[in-house]
Amino acid sequence: MHWRSVPRRCRLRNAPRRPKQPRRVGRNPKRALTKYAQFVKANLPKYSQLPNRERLAAVAKLWKQQQQQQQQQQRQRQQPQKKRV
Numbered sequence: 001m002h003w004r005s006v007p008r009r010c011r012l013r014n015a016p017r018r019p020k021q022p023r024r025v026g027r028n029p030k031r032a033l034t035k036y037a038q039f040v041k042a043n044l045p046k047y048s049q050l051p052n053r054e055r056l057a058a059v060a061k062l063w064k065q066q067q068q069q070q071q072q073q074q075r076q077r078q079q080p081q082k083k084r085v
Helices: 008-014 035-047 052-078
Strands: none
Touching (some): 035 052
């Protein structure tokens, strides 16, 4: 008999109950934090006066600004320097 052919109440009553696995609290200790996660963790206290959503938005904006600055610096390094003669 297919399980869908049985009424739902019967299925739930007759289903074997197994104890739920306890949830893992925290993150996997083997996995390192990403650069962004480290940045957020370090910069959240700067915006403690803001509500949570605005605080996260401010940290994300700061991250984007820093990434753009780093990209511009890398581009400038990659461009060959023109020598004036």
